[in-house]
Each structure stands twice: as structure tokens, then as C-alpha cells.
Amino acid sequence: MRTLTQEGRFGEYGGRWVPESLVPACLEVADAFEDAWIDAGFREQLQTMLARHVGRPTPLTPAERLSAELGVTVVLKREDLTHTGSHKINNAVGQALLARRMGKKRLIAETGAGMHGVATATAGALLDLPVTVFMGEQDVERQSHNVFRMRYLGAEVVPVRSGSRTLKDATSEAMRHWVSATEEAHYCLGSVVGPHPYPWMVREFQRVIGEEAREQYAAVPDFVVACVGGGSNAAGTFAGFADTSARLVGVEAIGGSGATFGQAGVLHGSQSLFLQDEHGQILEAHSIAAGLDYPGVGPEHAHLRDLGRARYVAVNDEAAVAAAAQLARTEGIIPALESAHALAWVAEAAGTPDLPAGSTVLLTLSGRGDKDIATLIARSEEATA
Structure with missing residues (x-):
């Protein structure tokens, strides 16, 4: 990589x-x-x-009650516990x-x-x-x-x-x-x-996530999962496991799914995969998570997709909100809505051929949900109206 x-x-x-x-x-x-x-x-x-001001290394947290509900073993890499609250x-x-x-x-x-x-x-x-x-x-x-x-x-x-x-x-x-x-x-x-x-420099600064997790995890997990907007927390996480047998999964927002549904194009100084119309014009993205509201992915993610080394999937707003609530209820952790997309895929795929029962999953919790409380309140009010 x-x-x-x-x-x-x-x-x-x-x-x-x-x-x-x-x-x-x-x-x-x-x-x-x-x-x-x-x-x-x-x-x-x-x-x-990073040690004095950021709080590294961040811990791994076994999500025991969530794991029991899903039938897979989920361990969280806690970037939400850094100073400022994200990777x-x-x-x-x-x-x-x-x-x-x-x-x-x-x-x-x-x-x-x-x-x-x-x-x-x-x-x-x-x-x-x-x-x-x-x-x-x-x-x-x-x-x-x-x-x-x-x-x-x-x-x-x-x-x-x-x-x-x-x-x-x-x-x-x-x-x-x-x-x-x-x-x-x-x-x-x-x-x-x-x-x-x-793309290279930011991944190198973020590879501390994956390298720490590799040292902290007792064995190689079956799956390594992270949310993807541009893709820095995923790139940093994947960097620690690219040379292992772990299956890498990047989870996008359905409305910003460049790696899942994008085509090759150029934006912001780089060639990668972007959502485009039939004329090659970049489409507007949408996600309830502002950090995933981007119409493409970083070029390394596009390359990993083409190689088949990483798989990219997309989930919708409703699934992300539900996953955030599930983690809060089972583990006492309110995740950022960006991270909730990764949780949503695990919840949806658990027990299927995509994520067989009994699998081990390392999931990077890229940020905490303080910033999303107003959005979650609004969603809750809409649901009860």
C-alpha cells in the first residue's frame, strides 16, 4: 500500500x-x-x-452485548476517545x-x-x-x-x-x-x-490506527471494517492489515458511494472514483453524516477495490441511525453517524454469507456522536410525530 x-x-x-x-x-x-x-x-x-495531547494509543473495546445480539464478535478501535473526539x-x-x-x-x-x-x-x-x-x-x-x-x-x-x-x-x-x-x-x-x-501523506499519518490495532488484537480478525467518505480512517486502519488474511470492508453512505457506484474521473486534483452523470459531471452527494457527504473516494481506495483487496458497500441514513441507537443501547457508546454506517453494515450482514455467524470483526469507531445529537433529536421527533 x-x-x-x-x-x-x-x-x-x-x-x-x-x-x-x-x-x-x-x-x-x-x-x-x-x-x-x-x-x-x-x-x-x-x-x-500523539501521546501527550491526543491520548494515543487508543484502546480496543470488546462490544460484548452487541456481539451477542448479532452473532459475530465485534471489537471496536476507539478513535472516538482521542482528544477532539475523532481520528x-x-x-x-x-x-x-x-x-x-x-x-x-x-x-x-x-x-x-x-x-x-x-x-x-x-x-x-x-x-x-x-x-x-x-x-x-x-x-x-x-x-x-x-x-x-x-x-x-x-x-x-x-x-x-x-x-x-x-x-x-x-x-x-x-x-x-x-x-x-x-x-x-x-x-x-x-x-x-x-x-x-x-492521499499518501494522510494515510501515513493515519496508519497509527491500523498499526496499533494490529498489535492490540490477539489474532488477525476475519473482517476489518471502517466507514469511508474520502476514506482516511479506513486507509489508516487498512494499512495495518493489508498484508494479512483479514477481509477489508469500507462502508459508504448510499448517497456518497463513490467506491460502490462511482466511475473514474478527476476532482480536487486527483483521479479516482466519483459519482457522475452520463456527461461526466460530478453529482451532488447526500448523507445524514456530514463527513460522508462526498461524491468520491481517495485513489488508494479505488485501487484496492479494483484489486479486490477491499470490498466497498453502502448503507442508507435510516440504517445508520438505527445502528447508532443499537450501539448506545448495548454498549453505552454514542458513535458519530459516520461510524454508525460501518456498524449498520455489520448489523445487516451478520449471519449472512457476507459476514458468517461466528466471525470476528475489528471495526474502527472513527468518532463520537456529540456533534450529531441535534440530528438524532430531530430524527427521533420525526419518528414520534
Whole structure:
């Protein structure tokens, strides 16, 4: 699962499809990361920050009551227990350290559910780097809790009013802003998407999830499952198990199922799988989980799908909400709605040929559900109306 070429190709996917004005910035980031990643001092500094400020390693939690209901053994990798409440902090701290090493003065980020924005704002506060976060106007409204957190941490939050006013458009606006600020600012992209080196670099910063889980799990699980929007928590998790017999399953939102139903195309500087119409125009995505509201996946996921090494499936909003309630009821854990999609697939597939009874399942719980309480309240009120 390494980048195979200098241009950052995963099979036919990836690359650096950006305006000429952004090529030098991408090359600068690639050179800086390659240099940093082989520097023992940088790696030690990162590990220290992840331990002191993030709370790594995160534990594995056997979901015993859930397992009894489903007839499969589910163990949760608890990224929801990190500082800020999701896996996003692993990458944000890594990129903030890299930005400081590069001599950059501030950070730019995009966010959907707000967790990457909160993580970047947190890393910026730790390292004294001002942060500007672009967020779709629709997500600003439905994730107001995280908007407050970002601003409280000192970040500027810029609502994006174009297009669908969600993650895709926030990413586009952040990249446009970066074009005019490459000398002073680093673009802290939050997922395994975008131009090289981002899909590779973000996966490397997130591989701590899979490597920890591999060490913590007594044996190789039958299945390794994670939700997929752009796909950073899944890429990090899969990195720890790609060379094992574990079957890798990425779970998308039905309305943002690029790996499941997408076609090859280019968006945000990378070639991958995206939802498109018959004319090749990118379709708008939809998900109750703002972090999965993206019409494609990172190029490595597209490559893993083509290789048959990972399987990608999609579930709907209703199944995700039900799965969140089931985990809360059985284990006392309220998951992020993104993670609830992975739980929903396990619940639906348990006992079928896709997930035979008695199987062992390692599932990455990518974030906690505090941010989704308003959405869950609204759903509950609709159900009882």
C-alpha cells in the first residue's frame, strides 16, 4: 500500500491534477514530507505529541452485548476517545508539525462534519499557527456545535455558499484560497483525497490506527471494517492489515458511494472514483453524516477495490441511525453517524454469507456522536410525530 510512482499513482488512480500555479506548492509539500518521514527526530516529536495531547494509543473495546445480539464478535478501535473526539487529530497534528518545519505561518483546512476543522484548530493552537477553515454553509448549520468549538479555539470559519454548500464545495474553496497563499500557508487537507502527496501523506499519518490495532488484537480478525467518505480512517486502519488474511470492508453512505457506484474521473486534483452523470459531471452527494457527504473516494481506495483487496458497500441514513441507537443501547457508546454506517453494515450482514455467524470483526469507531445529537433529536421527533 505504498505510492508506486513519483506522481503518486495507486494503479491508474491518483496523480497531481492541479493548475500549474499549484504544482510548486504540491512539490514542496511532497519533498518536505518525504524528508520528514525518514527523520527520526520528526517521528519522535510526532509520537510524543500523539501521546501527550491526543491520548494515543487508543484502546480496543470488546462490544460484548452487541456481539451477542448479532452473532459475530465485534471489537471496536476507539478513535472516538482521542482528544477532539475523532481520528482527524492524528493527521492534523502531523501536518501542523510539517507546516512548522516548512516555515509556514498559518494553516488552511476544509471540513464537513467539523471534526477535521476542530482537529486543525486544536493543532494550530498547540503550535501557534493561525487557522482558516472552509465549511459548507449547510454543514455550518447542522454542525453548529463544532463551528463554536473551532472559533473558540481561535480559528476563522468561512461558510461556503456555492454548489451543494457541503464538503465538496468546502474543499474546492480551500484549494482556491491556497493558490493565493502558498508562500505563507500550508493546506492541511483532511482526507486521503486531493493531489499527490496528500492521499499518501494522510494515510501515513493515519496508519497509527491500523498499526496499533494490529498489535492490540490477539489474532488477525476475519473482517476489518471502517466507514469511508474520502476514506482516511479506513486507509489508516487498512494499512495495518493489508498484508494479512483479514477481509477489508469500507462502508459508504448510499448517497456518497463513490467506491460502490462511482466511475473514474478527476476532482480536487486527483483521479479516482466519483459519482457522475452520463456527461461526466460530478453529482451532488447526500448523507445524514456530514463527513460522508462526498461524491468520491481517495485513489488508494479505488485501487484496492479494483484489486479486490477491499470490498466497498453502502448503507442508507435510516440504517445508520438505527445502528447508532443499537450501539448506545448495548454498549453505552454514542458513535458519530459516520461510524454508525460501518456498524449498520455489520448489523445487516451478520449471519449472512457476507459476514458468517461466528466471525470476528475489528471495526474502527472513527468518532463520537456529540456533534450529531441535534440530528438524532430531530430524527427521533420525526419518528414520534
